[in-house]
Amino acid sequence: MTGPVAADAGLAARPATPEDTGRAAAIRHALATVDAALAQRFDSDAQADIDRLLRARADAVDTQVRAAWRDCIADDAPLALFAVGGYGRGELFPQSDIDLLVLAEPDTQVAYAEALARFFALLWDAGLPLGHAVRSAAQCTQAAADITVLTAMLEARPLLADVPHLHALQAAVAPSQVWPAGAFFAAKREELRLRHARYDDTADNLEPNLKEGPGGLRDVQTLRWMALRIVGTGDLESLVAIGQFGADELTTLERERRALSRLRFGLHLVAGKREERLRFDYQKLLAERLGHVDNADNLAVEQMMQGFYRSAALVLRIGERLLQRFEEQIEGEATPVAINEAFELRRDYIAARDPDWPRNAHDVFALFAVWAAHDEIRGLHSQTARALAESLTRVPAFQQTEPALRERFLVLLRGPHPVHALERMARLGVLGRWIPAFSKVSGRMQFDLFHVYTVDQHTLAVLRNLARFASGIADQRFSIAHEVWPRLRKPELLLLAGLFHDIAKGRGGDHSELGGDDARIFCSMIGLSEADTALVEWLVRQHLLMSVTAQKQDITDPEVIHRFATKVADRERLDHLYLLTCADIAGTSPKLWNAWKDRLLADLYTTTRLALRRGLEHPVAGAERAAETRAAAQAMLTAFGIGDEEIAALYARMPEIGFQRGRPDQIAWQAASLRGAPVGETRVRARVVGEQGGARSSGERASALEVFVHSPDRDGLFAAIVATLDRLGLAIQQARVLDGPHATIFDTFEVVPIDPRCPPSVDEVERRLAEVLAGPLDLVRPARRAQPRHLKHFRIAPQIGFDNLADGRTLLSLVCTDRPGLLADVTRAIRSQALRVHDARIATFGERAEDVFQITAIDTDGRDRALDETQQQALRDALLACLEGDRR
Structure with a gap:
């Protein structure tokens, strides 16, 4: 929408008169007064309705824009003024753009070019971040070929326009003229996908974008735009009336939208400029402004960020369901294809056949088992997803259920694609109900530069890495992981260790020790043997041992290897610990894993395995290690074509x-x-x-x-x-x-x-x-x-x-x-x-x-x-x- 009016009207703006300069100063002062009052309301009342604040700012700008228009444009001018974009929605944040559209026929544009230039210049001089366009109805249709321009015009709100002008604009951008509903939906869904990919497909990064990131405000706005184009209304409440949206879903989405809006409003205040990314520069300031206080378990900034991550996760979850319903609205329902007596496929989405599903937690676990067995399924059908969300309270914590349900969970871990099942359970809120400790680390961030993801997202990244090792396909980033994995007696034990290794973060104390306690209780209650339970518990307690040894000690020192091997004690533990350590480091940050760490851990694994095979009662002495290395290196040099005498001469020049x-x-x-x-x-x-x-x-x-x-x-x-x-x-x-x-x-x-x-x-x-x-x-x-x-x-x-x-x-x-x-x-x-x-x-x-x-x-x-x-x-x-x- 931005651009000089001269491009539209063919005339450059004239220099400001003293009268206009004074008027601009008055507008600036009036809006500054309003902004100060709104900031005070924001700071003084944590329960203040954020929508009222946004609307109040839009109203204040409306007043000044209308007054400036009347100062510059004759009352009888055949022009219409609209607010578009976010301003058109009436959501005006402290540093948001003010987007305007003037609707006028070409000859009128020429006739009023100078007056329009004065109007826009006045608003610019007043300090408003103005975006503007002057178009006829036909030009609006042409401009709407750009879906971004169309989206802004879809939310046009008359500022000074009569009903015929509004109808003319609506007709110019109607689906019959440009972007029919199906094409609009497909383009916006692809736009959403690309935007998510641009932000690494996760809201769980250290400096998230509140507006554009996954689960941010743009996602909510995209749902409204789709509803406006497909159903004919951007009011999501109307979707409840026609059965397209659940009342509970609307309540949740609106609650999280307001939480995100409050964060964005506060961010604009602390940044003092248009800033959508929650940078480290502002996180502590904003947390303090929002009233968060450090406590023994959580810094104020971590509390604020956890709230954001949880809001974003819910927006993503509900948005996924609504996108699916829009797709069905456009393409129609497909004939269901039965999977078994309980589930069927609808447009390649798995759905429960029983209208009263789920009747109990066993039904919920059965869903994830069938889904894992048919991993090619596109996703969960929106109706079943909603039913699952409404019945989450029926999923008990593992401590409070019968052995049969615990056995069903163990069967999931031993079945096909167990990591996919755990990821889905986590995303849909089931895992947090089943293991309450997991819900406490969901969305939990650590205010540092080492842990790029929240604890729950890091845990899932670790599990995905383990799934890569299990695939049997060699990954050059992990030189021997695919060789070690087949040695595991029960792979599900390593998955449990990965699930619990960081589950106690944020409780105070040593999270490895506390997590080990949690792992022992869980493994015992789901029916693992004492030996298997002990292995999982040891892995959780010692999950940092190999990383610390490799990175901080000299692993070429036989004494270091002997001490490490003594702590590990047997090859089964070593196999599990090596794979868990690789998955953990690589799952902490995309930039953390490299070829040096791969070789370091592989060397530690290999030398420790040799020490365990030799027997801990027979530690390698320095002289023995040197002799073995000499012989092995000599064999390599001989294969390279170097004779024994030359090798001896080269060795003599090297430090013993x-x-x-x-x-x-x-x-x-x-x-x-x-x-x-x-x-x-x-x-x-x-x-x-x-x-x-x-x-x-x-x-x-x-x-x-x-x-x-x-x-x-x-x-x-x-x-x-x-x-x-x-x-x-x-x-x-x-x-x-x-x-x-x-x-x-x-x-x-x-x-x-x-x-x-x-x-x-x-x-x-x-x-x-x-x-x-x-x-x-x-x-x-x-x-x-x-x-x-x-x-x-x-x-x-x-x-x-x-x-x-x-x-x-x-x-x-x-x-x-x-x-x-x-x-x-x-x-x-x-x-x-x-x-x-x-x-x-x-x-x-x-x-x-x-x-x-x-x-x-x-x-x-x-x-x-x-x-x-x-x-x-x-x-x-x-x-x-x-x-x-x-x-x-």
């Missing part, structure tokens, strides 16, 4: 500790990299994570790389490498720094691209690192990047700890707010204290960086030693200075 800590393929790759290089020459090599033997394609790019640097040792080398990798757009996940013979270093870095869309190539990494290491290291500086907007809302007080180890090194642990270039700055601070880095494990959890370094000071005789208290304090001060600089 590397054979204890490295993988055979890694040792073989590094040894092959040294071929032809004189002692003292720098060698830089990179390869895609997962490659064997060092073979690669020139220019290859990947989601994770392993970078090997062999060079004469010198001060600042580690810091220079870290800064260069940072400049290349690579985030270090793990670093191993080993001292080799002849005063050389063997550094290995596991890296992932900061921006996966444009990772540097293998050749680019090798070339750039080699260039930097050939020059003076003092000139290498970290890249400076702007800090992401959202990080300022998640400040973490730095935590710095020191622990002197038995091997003469100091363990430095650092927890702080993550930011671009953090690691490069930290290594510079370490270098400024003349310290050496020997090992680094880098972990990032959303906004939280948790990094661990093994460092030493250099004694007067050049030997490494642990830091004393004075050196620890000096390093602490240097790190705090580096980190505190981020706050300024």
